Amino acid sequence: MTLPAIFGLAGLELTGDERAFFAETKPLGFILFARNCARPDQVGALCRALRALTRQHDTPILIDQEGGRVARLKPPHWRHPPPARVFGDLWDRDPPAAERAARLNGQLIGAELIASGINVDCAPVLDVPVAGSHDIIGDRAYHTDTTVIAALGRAFTDGLIAAGVLPVVKHIPGHGRAGADSHKELPVVTASLDELEQDFAPFIALRDLPLAMTAHVLFSAVDPDHSATTSATVVEDVIRQKIGFHGLLMSDDISSNMKALPGGFADRARDSIAAGCDVVLHCDGDLNAMQQVSAALPALSDHAAVRWAQASFLIAEPEAVNIPAATKELVSLLGRS
Numbered sequence: 001m002t003l004p005a006i007f008g009l010a011g012l013e014l015t016g017d018e019r020a021f022f023a024e025t026k027p028l029g030f031i032l033f034a035r036n037c038a039r040p041d042q043v044g045a046l047c048r049a050l051r052a053l054t055r056q057h058d059t060p061i062l063i064d065q066e067g068g069r070v071a072r073l074k075p076p077h078w079r080h081p082p083p084a085r086v087f088g089d090l091w092d093r094d095p096p097a098a099e100r101a102a103r104l105n106g107q108l109i110g111a112e113l114i115a116s117g118i119n120v121d122c123a124p125v126l127d128v129p130v131a132g133s134h135d136i137i138g139d140r141a142y143h144t145d146t147t148v149i150a151a152l153g154r155a156f157t158d159g160l161i162a163a164g165v166l167p168v169v170k171h172i173p174g175h176g177r178a179g180a181d182s183h184k185e186l187p188v189v190t191a192s193l194d195e196l197e198q199d200f201a202p203f204i205a206l207r208d209l210p211l212a213m214t215a216h217v218l219f220s221a222v223d224p225d226h227s228a229t230t231s232a233t234v235v236e237d238v239i240r241q242k243i244g245f246h247g248l249l250m251s252d253d254i255s256s257n258m259k260a261l262p263g264g265f266a267d268r269a270r271d272s273i274a275a276g277c278d279v280v281l282h283c284d285g286d287l288n289a290m291q292q293v294s295a296a297l298p299a300l301s302d303h304a305a306v307r308w309a310q311a312s313f314l315i316a317e318p319e320a321v322n323i324p325a326a327t328k329e330l331v332s333l334l335g336r337s
Contacts, residue, residue, distance in 0.1 A: 002300040003027045004278060005269070005293060006062060006250065010285040012038055014049050017287055022053045025294045028308065029060030031283055032118065034072045037063075040116050043073075047117025058312045062120040062168070065109050068139055078112055079327070081105055084125060086334060087152050088143035095151075101333040102142075102155035103162075104326050110163025111321050119315070121160055122168045122213060124153040126202040127176035136181040146198065150205035157209060164318035166311055169206055171215035171252060172245060173228060173238050174199035182216040182252070182260035186227055193221045203243045210247040210311030212239075214277060216260035226275070227260060230268075235276030248307040251277045254293070255284035265289045266296035273297060278304035 006029040009018055022030075030050050037043050051059050063072050068083025087105070091098035113121060125140045126149055142152040157167040176199055178187035189196070196219060203212075214229040222238060223231040229251045239245050254261060254268040261268045265282070269292075272280045278301065282293050 001026060002305070003294060003297055004273060004280065004300040004304055005290075005297060006031050006060065006279055006281045007290050008033060008255070008283040008285040009036060010287070012036060012042055013046065014053075019053065021287060021290065021294075022050070026054065027294075028279055028300060029062060029120070031062040031122075031281065032072060033063075033283065033285075034074065035285070037073055039077050043116040043118070051117075058119070058315075060120045060166070060308070061118050062122055063113065063118050064122045065113060066123040066125060066140055067105065067109070070140060073112065079108070081109055082334065083139040084142045084152070085139035087156075088141075088148055090334060091143065091148050091152065097333050099151060099155040101330055102152045103159040104330045104333070106156040106159025106167075107163050107319070107321055108159075108323065108326055108330065110160040110165035110318075111323060114164045114318060119164065120166045120168060120211065122170060123160075124156045124167060124169060125171070126150070126153050126169050126206065127171055127174055127215075128199045128202065129176040132179070133177055134179055134181055134187070136178065136183070137176055141176060146201035149202040153202060153206055157206065161314060162319040163321065164315050166211055166315065167209060168211040168213050168250070169203065169209055170213040171217070172203050172212045172249075173215065173219075173234065173243060174203070175215040175217055178215075178217050183257060184259050186216065186218055186260040186262075188218045188220060190220050196221060197242070200238070200243050203245065207243055207245045210307070210314055211250065212245055212247060213250050213281070214239075214252050214272075216252050216258060226271075229254075229261065229277065230271040230275045232275045240276070246307075248278050248304060248311055249276065250279040250281050253281050253283040255282045255286065255289060257284050265292040269293040269296045278307060
């Protein structure tokens, strides 16, 4: 039985307790943070150890490597990609150059990730920021124009996939109107459904992609009582029907790092799966909390298993990339000296 969970871990190496827990519970995958990443060889060894436990060569190992302020792999061992908004600013001057730069950026990030065994990047952010919203999204968004967001998001994901890495679009159905940081409290968005549908446009444009992450945001026009992550109405009526996303849907983090969700970890896990998420994401590496999540979850559903299989089929033989040449071209496109 595979558990519909993606778990974090505490440090640079697996502990004995983590090994035993992961071997017993068989989570679908894992997610790494800066605390897990010191050097490329160490990350590679950690990824191999995780896959040895699952006995699956394609076990999803995720990371948030958006660029800018959300980048878990850092210099000097990894380059520091620019934030998404840099590509949106370039679009305003030269759209073809911006698309080329976004694809190169995706390919370079993907090449770094796959070299260490990481095969899923929690990017791109397709949220549409609006005036007055909290800056938790800010320059993580490509632009305020939905057409530009969709074009640059597509270019970035093309680059990632070419490098052998799967993208996760986030935060579906949209976090850009949130007036609060979901790490600290539940954002409540009171916009009308007509207004919200404008924010769906980038997600609709990229709805063919295989993986997406929910927003811990309450949309009162759709469901006045539950965040998107725990709302069957949002998942079915908005994400699956209006947006038309039929890939693997994972919750945003349900660990103690997120104050947006009520209840204990078991409640958060159950509520997310009951709402229609295929998988829950628990990031902070707290073994006691992960045990609570594990005890609350059923086996991975057949639908979710098929969705992950379809996602993994997208990755063919990665394109060869001349990293120095690609880096030089990207720097030139972005106008950096």
